[in-house]
Amino acid sequence: MKRILMVLFWMVLVIPGAFFGISAAAYWVAYFFEGLFRGGAGVGNILVLVLAAVMIVATLLTLAERKWSAAMQDRVGPNRAHIEAGPTFIQKMRLGGLLHIPADVLKMLWKEDFMPAGARSNRFLFNLAPMLAFAPVFVLFCVVPAGPMITLGEQARKIALIVSNPDFGLLYVFAIASLAVYGTSLAGWSSNNKFALLGGVRASSQMISYEVALGLGLVGMMMTFSTVRLFDMTEAQTQYLWKFTDGDFGLPAWGIFLQPVGFLLFFAAAFAETKRAPFDVPEGESEIIGYFVEYSGMRFGLFMISEFVEVVVLAAICTAIFFGGWHLPFGEKALYAELFTQGKVFYGHQWIWGAFLGSIFWLKVLALCWVQLLIRWTFPRFRYDQIQTLGWKMLLPAGLVNVFVTGALVLWDPSLRWLAVLGIAVLVAIVALATLGTGGEEAAHAHDGHGGHGADAHGHDAHASVPAHVSGAIAPSTH
Amino acid sequence: MNPDPLAPYLPMAVLLLLGGVLAVVISFLASFLGPKKPTLQKATTFEAGSESSGHARQRFAVKFYVVALLFIVFDVEAVFLYPWAVKFRDLGWFGYGEMAVFAATLVVGLAYVWKKGALDWET
Secondary structure: OHHHHHHHHHHHHHHHHHHHHHHHHHHHHHHHHHHHOOOHHHHHHHHHHHHHHHHHHHHHHHHHHHHHHHHHOOOOOOOOOOOOOOOHHHHOOOHHHOOHHHHHHHHHHHOOOOOOHHHHHHHHHHHHHHHHHHHHHHHHHHHOOOEEEEEEOOOOEEEEEOOOOOOOHHHHHHHHHOOHHHHHHHHHHHOOOHHHHHHHHHHHHHHHHHHHHHHHHHHHHHHHHOOOOHHHHHHHOOOEEEEOOOOOOEEEOOHHHHOHHHHHHHHHHHHHHHOOOOOOOOOOOOOOOOOOOOOOHHHHHHHHHHHHHHHHHHHHHHHHHHOOOOOOOOOHHHHHHHHOOOOOOOOOOHHHHHHHHHHHHHHHHHHHHHHHHHHHHHOOOOOHHHHHHHHHHHHHHHHHHHHHHHHHHHHHOOOOHHHHHHHHHHHHHHHHHHHHHHHHHHHHHHHHOOOOOOOOHHHHHHHHHHHHHHOOOOOOOOO | OOOOOOOOHHHHHHHHHHHHHHHHHHHHHHHHHOOOOOOOOOOOOOOOOOOOOOOOOOOOOOHHHHHHHHHHHHHHHHHHHHHHHHOHHHHHHHHHHHHHHHHHHHHHHHHHHHHHOOOOOOO
16 A cells, blocks of 8 residues: 555656756746757757756666666665765665665766777777767757747747757668767677677678668658648647547547657667667677677766666657657646636746646656666567567658658648548557467467477467457556 | 758767767776786686687688678669659659569578579588
């Protein structure tokens, strides 16, 4: 009971409250900087959105991943770190493992930062590689919008929670994200270690393979909304495909309903770009350890933190394009009219509205980060040939087909309704396959005796069909 | 939204600069703070505890090169799709047909590569 109350307390009050505070701070900092010089709002947003929000979420994810894996494997997870000084209550303080984060950072900073003899001939490239892995990922958040444009303060400045909103929005993401491949391949090569080289070559080959699917996955969204600006894409998702009542209620034109295939392509490809399990053959800690095997201390830390920043940025981009960004699914206009128009409670306090929607954005981002953790700890590592097959023989043709099917439907019906009909049908099919398919597949598997389970075919079959019917999804049961 | 077309570039430039500076500072902070006690053993190439044999400058599978070449072909295709996708509604069915022809030629290429087995990694 106490545990449930704690979880509710965190999920309902603390986390949304923290994001509300961050968004409000972002608005006011941006407002202040805009007063100093033109274009200052974006610079202010760098401070709060990129340096605070993204980095804090990414840092907390390092712990969340360990805690979540522990929960899935029936362990407690990290909970030992504490401060060995001061009064007893400080020494006893564990904070649910939160102190492991500063402990890890301090450990990595104060570790010996040595260079193996083999790498000394490529000293410059060896030093450059972790920087090249970190910097592109760090600057990716630049074009991602995290809050609506509102009018703020006495000078009535128009402020939006976005660092920069250039015409080429998504192209910036593709261009910068593909730079990260240099970091990994240079790290693998310059370490002068056979395993590191293997990891680096695998990483670069995998990343460029999936970059094609990454690009193709989003072409469909560009066609439906006729823009590459993430801000405009988010705004385009406020319209309703169908209104169910006369009021402000209906099915929003979110990307996930219009382009489920595009979402799957993009998500799978971007997941492969982050090189996390099940796509972690470049790292493969149980076989080759990977392209960063010769790096120690904070240089390794740069590789690691860039992976987690990538997780956050991927979740943020998916939120902006496929899940309506900061928008509520419905009722947003009604709520605004009820609270923020002339004579209502919050009239004149638009920052509350902005910060509220900003916290919605971050909650969606957190949910998608959680999905990524779930995938990371659910699936075993793919073999390298499976990864290449998935990228070239499945995602690439599927991406091409998706582009042209989307194109035909958009041209046929510019109101996007038929695209949504197809999209929802695909979503239903995917959900049905995911829930019903597991039992059947396992049964067929056991029947053929392919997986080596021939002897215990019956027991295996019965075992596999239980979760398919009870929980219906990949989420583990919580009781 | 942007009356001034150059307005988005200042924050972007600041962020790009900050990313570079931060990456350099963090990695040099690490080498500055940590101890320095190099030993002969520590400097050897790490091979999971066993004696290191040979060196890393060896040949590796040609498939990685093939993938790199294929990547260029199909990524350039994707790059051509972006401007078309943005202007897609204005171009209408004619533009759709044109792009279908362009994509079809590349699909033929993909089919050829597939048939030749350049995408197979099992062997």
